[in-house]
Amino acid sequence: MRGQLLSHEIINSLVNAGSIKKFLELLSNTPYEEKLKKLSGTKIDAATLEKIFYQEFIYRLNRITRVAPVNIRDFFKAYYFMKLEIQNLKRVFRGKFSKTAATRIKKVLIPTGSISPINFDSLAEAETLEASVPLLKDTIYAPITEALSLCGTYDAIWPIEIMLNNIYVNATLKALSKLPEQNRRVLRRIIEAEADIENMLLAITWRKSSKKLPPVEEIFKHTYKISKEEIEKIIASKDLAEYLERLKPPYAEIFKSIISGEEALIRTDLRRYIYNEASKGRVVDDFGFTSIISYLISCEIERDNLISISWGIENKIKIEKILRHIVTNA
Amino acid sequence: MNVAGGVRPTKGYLFELKKRITFVEKGCEFLKMKRDHLARELRASIEVLRGRRTDIENRLEKVYDELATAYLSLGPSEVKSQVDSIKKTLEVDVLPKSVMGVYYPFVKILSKPEIEGKMDITLYKAAQSIFEIFDELVSVAEFEARVEKIAEELGKTNRKVNALENIVIPSYKRIIKYIENKLEEEMLEEFVRIKLIGGVQKRQKE
Numbered sequence: 001m002r003g004q005l006l007s008h009e010i011i012n013s014l015v016n017a018g019s020i021k022k023f024l025e026l027l028s029n030t031p032y033e034e035k036l037k038k039l040s041g042t043k044i045d046a047a048t049l050e051k052i053f054y055q056e057f058i059y060r061l062n063r064i065t066r067v068a069p070v071n072i073r074d075f076f077k078a079y080y081f082m083k084l085e086i087q088n089l090k091r092v093f094r095g096k097f098s099k100t101a102a103t104r105i106k107k108v109l110i111p112t113g114s115i116s117p118i119n120f121d122s123l124a125e126a127e128t129l130e131a132s133v134p135l136l137k138d139t140i141y142a143p144i145t146e147a148l149s150l151c152g153t154y155d156a157i158w159p160i161e162i163m164l165n166n167i168y169v170n171a172t173l174k175a176l177s178k179l180p181e182q183n184r185r186v187l188r189r190i191i192e193a194e195a196d197i198e199n200m201l202l203a204i205t206w207r208k209s210s211k212k213l214p215p216v217e218e219i220f221k222h223t224y225k226i227s228k229e230e231i232e233k234i235i236a237s238k239d240l241a242e243y244l245e246r247l248k249p250p251y252a253e254i255f256k257s258i259i260s261g262e263e264a265l266i267r268t269d270l271r272r273y274i275y276n277e278a279s280k281g282r283v284v285d286d287f288g289f290t291s292i293i294s295y296l297i298s299c300e301i302e303r304d305n306l307i308s309i310s311w312g313i314e315n316k317i318k319i320e321k322i323l324r325h326i327v328t329n330a
Numbered sequence: 331m332n333v334a335g336g337v338r339p340t341k342g343y344l345f346e347l348k349k350r351i352t353f354v355e356k357g358c359e360f361l362k363m364k365r366d367h368l369a370r371e372l373r374a375s376i377e378v379l380r381g382r383r384t385d386i387e388n389r390l391e392k393v394y395d396e397l398a399t400a401y402l403s404l405g406p407s408e409v410k411s412q413v414d415s416i417k418k419t420l421e422v423d424v425l426p427k428s429v430m431g432v433y434y435p436f437v438k439i440l441s442k443p444e445i446e447g448k449m450d451i452t453l454y455k456a457a458q459s460i461f462e463i464f465d466e467l468v469s470v471a472e473f474e475a476r477v478e479k480i481a482e483e484l485g486k487t488n489r490k491v492n493a494l495e496n497i498v499i500p501s502y503k504r505i506i507k508y509i510e511n512k513l514e515e516e517m518l519e520e521f522v523r524i525k526l527i528g529g530v531q532k533r534q535k536e
Binding site for chain 2: 046047050087090091094095097098099100104105107108109110155156157158201204205206262263264265266267268304307308311312315317321322325
């Protein structure tokens with residue numbers, strides 16, 4: 001399994017490819033070859049490649065989920081499958097909110113294939129946002145109907161997005177509770193860090209909003225190392241840097257890029273943190289569940305790396321800049 | 331204008347032509363003044379434009395860098411999706427403005443999209459940077475259109491002045507000269523005729 005992952009040397013040569021044509025030549029000597037063959041004759045750009053990288057990730061995920069024991073399979077379905085479903089749901093609802101054409105919405109959807117029973121095309125083709133949300137009434141996402149009125153009040157889509165995040169965290173923690181204790185520790189740290197960081201990013205974005213916002217406890221349902229009170233302070237703070245400098249690890253490390261004005265590196269640093277946590281788990285147990293999780297996290301990071309690299313090469317971005325946004329084990 | 335054909339060598343026509351040429355020469359002087367003023371305006375505008383373009387290009391480079399960062403961090407599909415969630419689009423009105431009779435477009439921004447708290451922090455930073463320079467970008471575009479129109483008008487005015495100075499006025503002067511010569515000839519002929527007739531009559535009397 002780990003043999004399928006691209007080595008640091010291959011990633012480096014992809015970054016230095018110089019053109020999409022060369023990038024594809026290098027990639028055709030890797031496990032992505034099969035997926036690339038199906039595209040022969042069509043125009044290949046970064047957007048098409050993004051779908052390929054997601055398809056390969058889903059293929060690897062499916063292979064493991066199919067043979068995993070029930071409790072582990074349920075966890076993977078919650079942590080990974082739902083994550084992809086929610087990404088798609090957010091993209092559909094953003095488009096419906098701003099009355100974007102269904103064809104345009106469908107172009108940015110992740111090709112989830114058989115891992116999701118949700119018909120995203122039907123959601124995208126609904127007349128309005130209010131018509132699309134009830135289509136989820138028989139799914140775990142039914143509660144987002146309650147967020148529709150807030151979308152109208154604030155003329156924004158974030159109430160639905162936050163509710164989707166909350167549903168995700170609930171489902172993931174519920175699935176996590178069914179795993180053996182020794183398997184939960186690493187994953188709990190990762191899930192809590194992801195939730196805390198999403199909360200922080202939202203709070204930092206809201207600092208700049210001139211509108212009156214709803215109470216913090218209504219919106220931020222899941223907080224861990226960064227409490228609701230701290231989130232309120234962030235939203236109200238005049239000097240964000242002073243607050244961020246007082247954060248404890250790992251958040252101090254992840255948010256240092258805001259102080260230097262490089263907000264985009266937060267996600268890269270979060271991925272790096274997740275990768276390191278998963279790798280630590282492997283040190284303890286290189287054959288069991290933590291090894292599988294480490295492999296899947298590496299697959300996820302590889303996917304994100306390849307998406308960044310292919311877009312960077314297509315748009316002639318400097319190599320040093322691309323390298324800053326990818327996570328490798330070098 | 332063919333000097334010989336279509337010209338009436340009469341005193342009345344000569345008088346009319348002299349009036350006309352005075353009018354044309356005055357018009358030519360005014361056009362020269364307009365040309366000189368437009369040329370000065372153009373020179374000054376080009377200098378200002380050069381500076382403003384350099385400044386805006388530097389700021390745009392920073393904006394493109396931030397946008398590229400958002401794409402690298404989030405991926406192209408996520409960026410497109412977040413951008414699509416912004417409801418209001420930019421609304422502008424393009425109105426005509428004039429300087430020295432030269433019309434150029436003036437852009438009035440009616441409304442801008444609201445982006446506060448509506449997208450990921452990375453993309454928001456790039457969008458904010460774009461809107462910070464947007465007014466200046468529109469202003470530079472207006473200025474460029476103004477400079478283009480001034481240059482166009484300067485070209486037209488210059489051509490008119492050249493046509494008047496090198497073709498129309500010299501042509502009128504040639505015609506005037508021709509008519510004056512013709513009238514002088516006729517006067518001389520008349521004088522000689524009178525003298526001859528007078529001489530013949532005198533000899534007849536004797």
